[in-house]
Amino acid sequence: MNAIDASDLQVVLGGRPVVRGVDLTVPSGQVLALLGANGSGKSTLVRGLLGVVPLAAGSVHLLGEPLGRATPWQRIGYVPQRMAAGGGVPATALEIVVSGLLHGRRLRPPRDRRARATAALEKLGVGHLRDRRVQEMSGGQQQRVLIARALVREPALLVLDEPTSGVDVPTQETFVAALSGLRDAGTTVVVILHELGAFTPLIDRAVVLRHGRVVHDGPPPAARGEHGEAGHDHTHPHADPEQPLEGPDLTLEVAP
Amino acid sequence: MTGWEQVLTMLGSPLMQRAIIAAVLVGAAAPVVGTFLVQRRMALMGDGVGHVALTGVALGWLVGSWAAISPADTLAVPGAVIAAIVGSVVIELVRERGRTSGDLALAIMFYGGIAGGVLLMNLAGGTNASLMGYLFGSISTVSTQDLWWTAALAVLVLCVGVGLRGALFAVSHDEEFARASGLPVRLLSMVVATLAALTVTIAMRVVGVLLVSALMIVPVAIAQLYARSFGRTMAVASGIGTTVSVVGLVVTYWRDIPPGATIVVLAIVVYAAAAVLQPLLTRRHADSDPHPDMSDDVVVPASDPDCATPAGSAAGEPGTSVR
Numbered sequence: 268m269n270a271i272d273a274s275d276l277q278v279v280l281g282g283r284p285v286v287r288g289v290d291l292t293v294p295s296g297q298v299l300a301l302l303g304a305n306g307s308g309k310s311t312l313v314r315g316l317l318g319v320v321p322l323a324a325g326s327v328h329l330l331g332e333p334l335g336r337a338t339p340w341q342r343i344g345y346v347p348q349r350m351a352a353g354g355g356v357p358a359t360a361l362e363i364v365v366s367g368l369l370h371g372r373r374l375r376p377p378r379d380r381r382a383r384a385t386a387a388l389e390k391l392g393v394g395h396l397r398d399r400r401v402q403e404m405s406g407g408q409q410q411r412v413l414i415a416r417a418l419v420r421e422p423a424l425l426v427l428d429e430p431t432s433g434v435d436v437p438t439q440e441t442f443v444a445a446l447s448g449l450r451d452a453g454t455t456v457v458v459i460l461h462e463l464g465a466f467t468p469l470i471d472r473a474v475v476l477r478h479g480r481v482v483h484d485g486p487p488p489a490a491r492g493e494h495g496e497a498g499h500d501h502t503h504p505h506a507d508p509e510q511p512l513e514g515p516d517l518t519l520e521v522a523p
Numbered sequence: 524m525t526g527w528e529q530v531l532t533m534l535g536s537p538l539m540q541r542a543i544i545a546a547v548l549v550g551a552a553a554p555v556v557g558t559f560l561v562q563r564r565m566a567l568m569g570d571g572v573g574h575v576a577l578t579g580v581a582l583g584w585l586v587g588s589w590a591a592i593s594p595a596d597t598l599a600v601p602g603a604v605i606a607a608i609v610g611s612v613v614i615e616l617v618r619e620r621g622r623t624s625g626d627l628a629l630a631i632m633f634y635g636g637i638a639g640g641v642l643l644m645n646l647a648g649g650t651n652a653s654l655m656g657y658l659f660g661s662i663s664t665v666s667t668q669d670l671w672w673t674a675a676l677a678v679l680v681l682c683v684g685v686g687l688r689g690a691l692f693a694v695s696h697d698e699e700f701a702r703a704s705g706l707p708v709r710l711l712s713m714v715v716a717t718l719a720a721l722t723v724t725i726a727m728r729v730v731g732v733l734l735v736s737a738l739m740i741v742p743v744a745i746a747q748l749y750a751r752s753f754g755r756t757m758a759v760a761s762g763i764g765t766t767v768s769v770v771g772l773v774v775t776y777w778r779d780i781p782p783g784a785t786i787v788v789l790a791i792v793v794y795a796a797a798a799v800l801q802p803l804l805t806r807r808h809a810d811s812d813p814h815p816d817m818s819d820d821v822v823v824p825a826s827d828p829d830c831a832t833p834a835g836s837a838a839g840e841p842g843t844s845v846r
Contacts, residue, residue: 317703340705351697354564356743358696359752366693371705374690400751416700426703 268331270295270424270455271316276325278308278315284323285311287479295423298446298456298469300487303476309459310348310428312476317345317426330424340370344417346427350401350409357400360412364388367416387419388412392441407438414442418449425449427458431465439465463487533776541665542772546786548677549722549729549738550768554746554760555684556722557739558753559715562695565618568716569736572611572723574633577640577732579606580657584647595648599657600672600724607720610636615716619709659731660783662772673725680718680725685757691715692753729768730783738764741790748801767793 271293278286286308293299303309314320316327318334327334330342344367364384368376377383388394391411396404401412410430417425431439443465446456450469463470467487475483533539560568583602587595610632617629644654656664665673684691694701694711701708719739726735746759771786 314699314703318705319699319702336705338705343703343705345700345703347697347699347703351699353696354561354566356558356562356747356753356756357751358692362692362753363696366689366696366700367704369690369693369704369706371707374687374706376689398751 268295269293269328270297270330271457272328273316274326276312276315276327277323278311278320279323280311280320285479286315289325289476289479289481291316291474291481293455293457295455296450296453298450298458298471300463300466300470300473301457301459301476302461302463302473302483302488307476308479309476311479313426313428313457313459317343336371338371339423341372341420342423344420344422344425346410346413346417346425346430348428348432349406350413353402355402357402359398360388360393360401360404360415361385361397363401363412364416364419367419370420383419384415387415390418391415391445405435407434410434411438411441414445418445422454424455425457427456429459429461432461443469529777533773538663538665539776541667541670542662542782543769545662545665545670545673545725546729546768546772547765548673549726550765551761552677552680552684553722553726553735553738554742554764555757556680556715556718557743558746558757558760559684559691559695560719561740561743561747562692562753563715565614566740567736568611568614568719569723569739571614571629571633571636572607572720573727573732573735574636574640575610576603576607576636576720576723576727576735577657578636578643579603579640580727580732581640581643581647581649582606584649585643588647596653597668600669603724603727604676604721606636607723608717611716611720611723612713615712619712657727657731658733659781660727660729660734661731662729662782663775665728669728673728676721676725680721683714684718687711687714688754688757696753730786734783734787737787737790738768741787741794742767745790745794745797748797749804763790763793 269292271291273289273291276286276289276291277284289312291312301309301313311320315322316329316334318327318338330339332338350363361381361384364387365376365380367387368380368383385394385397388397388411391414393408393411393415396408396412401409404412414427414430417427430442434442446458446466447469449456456469458466460466463473470487472485473483473487474481475488534543557566557569560566579602580599581602583598583600584595586602587598592598613632614629640657641654644657655661690706690711691714693704693706694708695715698708701711722739723732723735726738730738742760742763743756745763746756750756750759767790768786771789772782774780774789775782775785
């Protein structure tokens with residue numbers, strides 16, 4: 268069975284086509300990296316696959332069921348790029364992770380919510396932060412809480428949106444360790460990455476998007492130049508200009 | 524008369540009994556809904572719904588006077604309930620679309636609500652006094668029938684708001700994640716909007732449509748200064764809402780001042796005091812390292828002699844305190 272089966276996916280946001288005719292099949296147990304520049308449509312593709320944004324066209328099957336009411340939501344975990352800011356009402360890590368126990372078929376958390384949420388937080392090394400306000404935590408700690416929220420369901424399909432952006436090195440290593448454990452247990456993982464970095468040994472397959480289309484699907488591409496060196500940590504924030512959606516790419520060179 | 528006898532006299536008055544029950548119910552229910560609204564960054568929603576509810580009140584009067592129902596305001600509360608639900612659903616739909624032009628549409632709706640309410644009330648034969656009662660509250664004139672409405676709606680709001688707080692928190696905190704979990708986001712958002720509408724209509728009696736939002740929001744603002752968790756914020760806010768409503772009401776038993784305004788001013792005074800005291804009461808945490816468990820990303824010679832030799836360790840190796 269395929270964990271994800273999507274064909275001819277199109278997403279239009281604000282009148283602009285962001286994902287344009289993507290076919291994606293992810294067999295169970297695979298670890299897939301979704302790569303591409305900022306604005307290439309990686310996040311939007313994933314959000315379309317999970318029903319966060321509406322699809323303009325195409326069909327999606329998750330774990331064998333069509334996207335919608337029939338989807339086995341209790342077996343799908345999603346880790347967004349960052350913690351939602353909220354309106355300033357405090358929330359503890361425990362409360363955030365317990366909200367991960369709710370899904371399309373369960374509107375009230377189960378009785379053993381505390382134990383399950385605590386175990387998920389401990390797995391990510393933040394068990395001691397259980398009763399702390401998430402608003403007071405560092406970016407890396409918040410990211411761990413978000414991953415715990417996705418893992419508390421014990422998902423068969425885990426989708427992560429740039430889990431390492433703005434996260435310190437020890438936290439990245441925790442994530443890689445957690446993901447390799449999940450892979451060994453047969454979990455399908457789709458992870459959006461800016462570059463493979465520490466995840467390289469885990470990745471079975473890479474899909475590269477450019478302007479909303481798949482331009483590469485196969486073994487992970489080699490990183491360019493110095494990015495490929497062992498031990499190169501490349502976690503600075505990118506602020507690339509938005510790519511034009513249509514027409515040829517224009518390159519302008521200035522003579523010295 | 525001694526102070527104790529005065530309290531007994533006050534509690535013996537049926538008027539005051541009804542008013543106190545209404546104040547307790549509204550004071551407890553309003554901040555529960557307010558917590559979700561603050562989390563959704565919709566603290567002003569109650570205000571808008573209140574404005575629209577006034578038109579509903581006036582329409583209820585108008586229908587009542589046409590149908591020659593007596594007393595004329597029998598249909599005022601049902602009218603307010605309907606108008607408030609319609610108004611809050613429209614606000615929620617505009618929010619969901621996320622359009623900037625929606626801001627303007629809402630503003631027009633709110634002003635239309637107040638202006639239409641005042642105009643229709645006049646056509647229905649309402650007096651300025653009855654209008655003032657709805658604008659700023661008239662808790663001291665709560666009838667038994669009003670009390671039943673208030674009690675039923677407050678219990679409904681409390682049951683749904685507390686019973687579904689997990690799902691409502693999930694949707695209010697992170698809508699994207701809620702969608703990716705298959706939660707019925709739109710339905711749950713509408714539940715919050717409807718709860719806000721019902722709260723507005725019951726709080727209208729206590730503090731009036733113009734101050735409704737204060738009773739929903741100010742207790743939450745006080746509670747979140749001190750509480751760590753969402754659940755605790757909600758519980759503390761509910762307690763504060765009940766306390767200021769009852770205290771404000773009791774004050775007006777002895778001094779002839781408007782109860783609605785007294786309750787709101789009292790809540791704001793508590794907020795000011797809580798905000799001033801907060802840094803003093805929480806300073807003791809300031810000295811501790813907020814992230815004692817984190818290994819040090821940047822390796823410096825003072826703590827780690829190895830880093831003096833650049834080729835010694837890989838650049839990405841964490842510092843000395845890795846678990």
